[in-house]
Amino acid sequence: MESLPDALLTMVLWHFLLIVFAGLITYPAFRRRCSSIYLLDFKCYSPPASFRQPMAAFHELVFLDDRLDPESKDFLCKILEKSGFSDEIAVPPSSAITPIRRSLTFALEEATCVIFAMIRDLLSGNRVNPRAVDILVCNSSMFSPTPSLTAMVVNEFKMRSNILSYNLSGMGCSAGIVSIDLARDVLRVHKNSLALVVSTEVLNMNWYVGKNTSMLMTNCLFRMGGAALLMSNRDIDKRAAKYELQHLVRTNNGQDDQSYKCVYQDVDSEKKTGVSISKDIVNVAGEILKANMKTLGPSVLPYSEQCLYVWSIIKKRLGKIGKREAYVPNFKKAFEHFCIHAGGRAVIEAVEKNLQLSKDDVEASKMTLHKFGNTSSSSIWYELAYLETKGKIKRGDRIWQIAFGSGFKCNSAVWKSRLSTQTGTENAWKGKIETDVAKLENSL
Structure with missing residues (x-):
């Protein structure tokens, strides 16, 4: 005769398996009812060489500013x-004048x-007439003028x-995925519409x-950048689309x-x-990432990983595995590529550790931070562009974009590739790909 704890475990496991079976039956029908959302193409801003700010130029700018002690x-x-920034990091001309004047x-x-250059390249490159755009979403956290950016x-x-x-402001570095969510809902x-999404940040x-070190950090981390995307629900775009949105x-x-005061003006x-x-x-980001993973996990993880996770939770609550942490699912079985917001070395390394990722998995994030700095809500798109340029994206690959932002927020977007990319794809990374990854590791 089974003991009470063993009987309870058996009952819970059977209930879980029934839920999984029901999901297998109903999920395809649910997917058919929801119209597919495609990403036709995207462009990241590529600053001209004249906008570069080498380390020595930043030092000079700082030491000539008499307002700083x-x-x-x-x-x-x-x-x-x-x-870990390279000498190719860019700032707008107004941020290279001594002293910087807001x-x-x-x-x-x-x-x-930034915005006009990205949109012009995106529309012309895809032969899209601006008047064909039905939906426009712009996000910039710290700069919201009148008239609006849109x-x-x-x-x-x-x-x-x-x-x-739609114009979004004050939503931090995760606003890019918020914009995608809004575009998807609209x-x-x-039906049969084309959406243009623009993500950027204004530095000036x-x-x-002042003297507050926690506020001085922003002077060092954020650099010039942006991304523009073309999204569609039109059947005619299905064949040409680069990616299909799977989950958000x-x-x-x-x-x-x-959390609320973690990033605070x-x-x-x-x-x-x-x-x-x-x-x-870093601790706040780690905790909210876990919460985001718990919501996303059931939709993307293989059932074997879900069962291992649930089983570890049951055993922990019954005191059978002591004080050990619950089983961490292997998200590498759900995704081929990871685009982690390039907010800083500590953030990338914390996600790398929590998700048990390899150096290769976080290469795109570290390279983006190294070559472009923290470009706020657009950093995840520089990372995807990097993967494309390296020829790493294959048809059917799944990409997990993870973004953190003030509030505090963690947002995830999952895309499935519909096309394979060729090495040397031209984008903002043209001439910037670092072949010596070991050199990058030493700098970071």
Whole structure:
């Protein structure tokens, strides 16, 4: 006769298997009812060589800024030296003037320079008339002018008067996936439509000249960049589409005070405005990633991995595995590629450790941080472009994009490749691919 704990385990396991079986039956029918969302193409901003800011140029910029005290100058240079940035990192011309002067004019020049260039390349490269775009979504966390960024795009490209436009601000580095989520929802309502999604960040308005070290961090981490995407639900685009959206999961831990204030815009003791980055950011990111994984896991993991995870939870609650952590599912069985937000070395390495990834799995993220810096919400697209340029994307491959942002948020997007890419695909990485990965590891 079975003991009570063993009988309970058997009953729970049978219930779990029944749920899995029911999912196998109903999931295909559910997928058929939901219209497919395709990613036709995307472009990342490629700054001209004249926008480069080598390490020595940053040092000079900092030491010539009389608004910064000696301790702040030393801190900025020390942080940048540990960042692993290459000398190809770019900033807008307004952020290379001594001293840096925050100005609406400079910010608008920066925004239009990045956004218009990306959209022009994307539309012309895919032979899409701007008036064919039905939905427009723009996100920029720290810069929200009037008229909005979407209005600027509509005006520049003379788009239709009945275009559905949405402007997102204040949502941090994970806003790119929020924009995709919004575009997906609108596409599900408006059939046979084409959506343009633009993700960027404007640097000029965010240079901090106070003494708060947590606010000085932003001067070192963020650099110039952006991405523009063409999404569609049209059947005629199915054959030409690069990717198909499989899953999208958003996790917001804003109800927790520590998470809420992890990345926070405020004024310091001298009434100077800046964005502080808490020392707790790695731990906060790790916890919210686990929560996001718990939601995403059942949709993407093989049933064998799900069973192992559930079984470890049951055994732990019954005290059969002591105080050990529950089984960590092997997400490499669900995805061929990982695009982790290039927020900084610590964030990438924390995700690498938590997901038990290899150096090859995080190469795209580390290379993006090395060559472009933290480009905020667009960093995951530089990473996907890197994988394409290296010829690593094969037909049927699954890509997991992971983005973190203020709030604190962790958002995931899962794409399935519909085409194989060839080595040397031209994009923002042209002439920037680092062949010596060991050299990269030493710099990071």
